[in-house]
Amino acid sequence: MRGSSPLPSPPSPGCAGRAISGGGRPGIADVLGAHARLAASEAPLDEVLAALLAGAGAGRGLAVDPLHPGRPVHRGLSPDEFLVSRLRSHFVETGTSAQGLPDGLARELLGREGDPRVIPLTARDETLALVLIDRPPADPAGFASVTAHAASILGVVRMSDRIARTDFELKYRVWELQSVYDVGLSIAGTLDLESLADEILVKSISLLNARNGTLVVRTATSEAGSVLVKSFGAPLAGAEVLDAIPESTLRWSRGEVRPGFLAAAPAETLLCAPIVADGRPLGLIVVADKENRAGGVDDFTAGDERLLSLFGNQAAIALENARLHREAVEKERMEREIELAASIQKAILPASLPAVPGMVLAGGNRPTRQVGGDYFDVFPLSDGRTAFCVADVAGKGVPAALLVSTVHAGLRILFDTGLADLPEVVGRLQRHLLGFSATRKFVTLFLALFDPLARKVRYVNAGHNPGVRLASGDASLLPSGGPPIGILPHAEFREASVPFLPGDTLVLYTDGITEAVNTSDEEFGMDRLVALVRESDGVSPAMVSGRIFEAVKDFTRGVAQYDDQTVLVARAC
Amino acid sequence: MSETLKVTVERPDAAVAVLRTDGYINNAGGEEIARQAYALMGGGVNRLLLDLEKTKIVNSIGISILIEILEKILDSGGRLAFCRLTPTIEKTFQIMGLAQYARIFAASEPAVAWLRGESD
Numbered sequence: 001m002r003g004s005s006p007l008p009s010p011p012s013p014g015c016a017g018r019a020i021s022g023g024g025r026p027g028i029a030d031v032l033g034a035h036a037r038l039a040a041s042e043a044p045l046d047e048v049l050a051a052l053l054a055g056a057g058a059g060r061g062l063a064v065d066p067l068h069p070g071r072p073v074h075r076g077l078s079p080d081e082f083l084v085s086r087l088r089s090h091f092v093e094t095g096t097s098a099q100g101l102p103d104g105l106a107r108e109l110l111g112r113e114g115d116p117r118v119i120p121l122t123a124r125d126e127t128l129a130l131v132l133i134d135r136p137p138a139d140p141a142g143f144a145s146v147t148a149h150a151a152s153i154l155g156v157v158r159m160s161d162r163i164a165r166t167d168f169e170l171k172y173r174v175w176e177l178q179s180v181y182d183v184g185l186s187i188a189g190t191l192d193l194e195s196l197a198d199e200i201l202v203k204s205i206s207l208l209n210a211r212n213g214t215l216v217v218r219t220a221t222s223e224a225g226s227v228l229v230k231s232f233g234a235p236l237a238g239a240e241v242l243d244a245i246p247e248s249t250l251r252w253s254r255g256e257v258r259p260g261f262l263a264a265a266p267a268e269t270l271l272c273a274p275i276v277a278d279g280r281p282l283g284l285i286v287v288a289d290k291e292n293r294a295g296g297v298d299d300f301t302a303g304d305e306r307l308l309s310l311f312g313n314q315a316a317i318a319l320e321n322a323r324l325h326r327e328a329v330e331k332e333r334m335e336r337e338i339e340l341a342a343s344i345q346k347a348i349l350p351a352s353l354p355a356v357p358g359m360v361l362a363g364g365n366r367p368t369r370q371v372g373g374d375y376f377d378v379f380p381l382s383d384g385r386t387a388f389c390v391a392d393v394a395g396k397g398v399p400a401a402l403l404v405s406t407v408h409a410g411l412r413i414l415f416d417t418g419l420a421d422l423p424e425v426v427g428r429l430q431r432h433l434l435g436f437s438a439t440r441k442f443v444t445l446f447l448a449l450f451d452p453l454a455r456k457v458r459y460v461n462a463g464h465n466p467g468v469r470l471a472s473g474d475a476s477l478l479p480s481g482g483p484p485i486g487i488l489p490h491a492e493f494r495e496a497s498v499p500f501l502p503g504d505t506l507v508l509y510t511d512g513i514t515e516a517v518n519t520s521d522e523e524f525g526m527d528r529l530v531a532l533v534r535e536s537d538g539v540s541p542a543m544v545s546g547r548i549f550e551a552v553k554d555f556t557r558g559v560a561q562y563d564d565q566t567v568l569v570a571r572a573c
Numbered sequence: 574m575s576e577t578l579k580v581t582v583e584r585p586d587a588a589v590a591v592l593r594t595d596g597y598i599n600n601a602g603g604e605e606i607a608r609q610a611y612a613l614m615g616g617g618v619n620r621l622l623l624d625l626e627k628t629k630i631v632n633s634i635g636i637s638i639l640i641e642i643l644e645k646i647l648d649s650g651g652r653l654a655f656c657r658l659t660p661t662i663e664k665t666f667q668i669m670g671l672a673q674y675a676r677i678f679a680a681s682e683p684a685v686a687w688l689r690g691e692s693d
Contacts (some may be wrong), residue, residue: 087578107664166632167670168637168669171668171670172633172669174668175633175665175668175669178664178668182661182664199661202629202630202661203623203661205630205632206632207632209599209632209633209634211599232597232630233597290601291599291600291632291634291636292634293600293637295600295601295604564575
């Protein structure tokens with residue numbers, strides 16, 4: 001369109017009278033046509049300059065939009081970069097409503113030739129353009145008409161630009177809201193942290209017009225190694241930033257000193273937001289280099305801070321959801337395991353103890369919530385002797401319950417075959433357990449064999465708590481004679497024997513009794529147990545067992561215990 | 574996903590050009606698309622298909638450049654179509670008004686057919 005001005009042709013200087021009478025003035029159709037053409041022009045300022053130069057009869061000039069003072073249009077001039085920068089500085093100092101130019105600058109722009117005139121084109125107190133021409137207009141009245149039309153048309157163009165920009169900004173806000181909403185939907189619809197992190201990072205970069213970005217989060221607070229790092233473009237940070245997560249959003253302009261964790265980030269401007277869930281800093285999201293249309297980089301704004309903070313919050317919600325879900329799944333798994341372990345253990349432990357020759361037995365088991373690996377049993381042999389035991393296997397839950405099951409089956413089979421050599425029984429059990437592939441498979445075992453004819457108890461204590469024997473009012477301990485079963489392949493298990501005369505009492509138990517703790521974290525201990533056993537003279541085995549459990553219960557006063565509690569009391573009669 | 578956009582141009586026929594993008598449609602990416610598009614238009618080709626299969630991210634500056642390209646194509650009496658957009662980018666184009674004047678297709682074949690005027 002350049003070269004054929006869309007503005008109505010100004011009246012010629014010689015036709016001033018006709019212009020006044022209306023003959024030389026542009027008609028409505030001319031003006032509307034000019035408006036339409038100029039509004040569609042790619043360079044309306046250049047068109048306006050051409051029209052004003054023609055209207056003034058001038059040959060050289062320059063027009064500048066105060067909103068873009070660094071991009072003046074000119075005809076017949078060639079202002080160098082220094083002059084353009086002075087022009088820009090003038091508007092920076094005076095503001096975009098400047099109505100004139102310093103005389104010296106105007107003359108320098110014209111190359112010190114001519115008689116410069118600066119014409120402000122304004123609408124509603126807004127300066128739309130300043131036009132510099134190299135001489136006064138030959139027909140001031142006609143020129144005034146042209147400038148009025150030019151201002152009017154620039155006003156329409158400015159308004160049109162604003163409407164388009166506002167329309168774009170409104171759509172951008174809708175896009176922004178839609179993005180936040182979409183991330184919310186994604187959070188509700190998936191627990192895949194990796195894809196959510198991707199979505200949040202890409203949307204942050206996209207909406208903030210950033211060039212690149214990085215998101216770093218701890219995905220499991222209990223595992224130091226569970227860190228997710230996502231980057232688009234050149235990475236801005238790594239897992240090390242988790243040691244320096246800021247408390248709030250931060251932004252840095254070009255050249256500003258950054259903290260160490262972002263010092264090496266390859267970027268001019270930066271914006272980062274922490275990801276905080278329930279007061280716990282989990283990570284951060286950082287974006288870099290906010291683009292502008294001119295190809296440069298702008299500073300991030302307060303509005304950008306708010307948006308990135310919003311995405312940071314969404315990331316935190318996603319992480320928290322994933323954590324809660326993980327915990328719920330784990331809790332459910334543990335509860336199922338506990339139920340299964342409890343049912344296995346219940347099936348193995350004797351519901352009642354058999355009547356055996358020369359001895360009365362009583363005992364019981366108090367499982368904790370986690371279901372441990374306590375075991376006790378009684379094996380009447382065909383020759384009138386009776387084997388009995390208390391054992392404690394390593395671990396908790398189903399693995400422990402299965403190990404108890406193995407020990408139970410092994411002992412029952414060995415005694416059913418008539419084997420009564422305790423070291424041999426324990427040795428065979430050890431070989432069987434060593435064949436297991438499980439990592440924690442050891443068992444402490446107190447295995448005793450009562451001979452009613454010899455009035456003796458032979459026993460093997462494989463790493464178990466010492467039994468407590470009460471004979472003629474004296475309490476003694478039957479200590480361990482070897483390591484637990486299942487640890488040392490070449491271990492030897494020594495047998496010992498003690499008299500077990502009528503009225504003598506032997507108390508076997510697990511460490512859940514002696515290591516039961518109270519509110520002061522004090523253990524029940526051997527002394528209390530031995531004292532209870534000493535007081536058991538003339539008290540039935542069932543009552544002795546009951547007293548021990550009651551004493552431990554009174555001692556712990558409701559403190560949750562970690563270990564099962566098992567007691568087996570034997571009284572010779 | 575690349576941060577620097579690459580554009581390859583295919584010419585299924587003399588009247589239609591397909592521009593396949595790979596990367597971020599930001600200022601630099603948008604300018605590269607515009608450069609290729611205006612070169613084609615300068616050669617008389619104003620029916621363009623932008624295949625964004627390998628573009629997963631676009632920003633508002635990239636969109637404003639796409640709008641400029643669209644306006645120029647419409648001014649010249651041409652057509653612009655997009656195909657193989659991610660759901661996020663398609664939704665963005667709907668919101669930002671690009672879909673009002675350009676057509677969006679799931680695949681390139683129907684898009685090229687529309688550009689040729691073989692379908693509505």
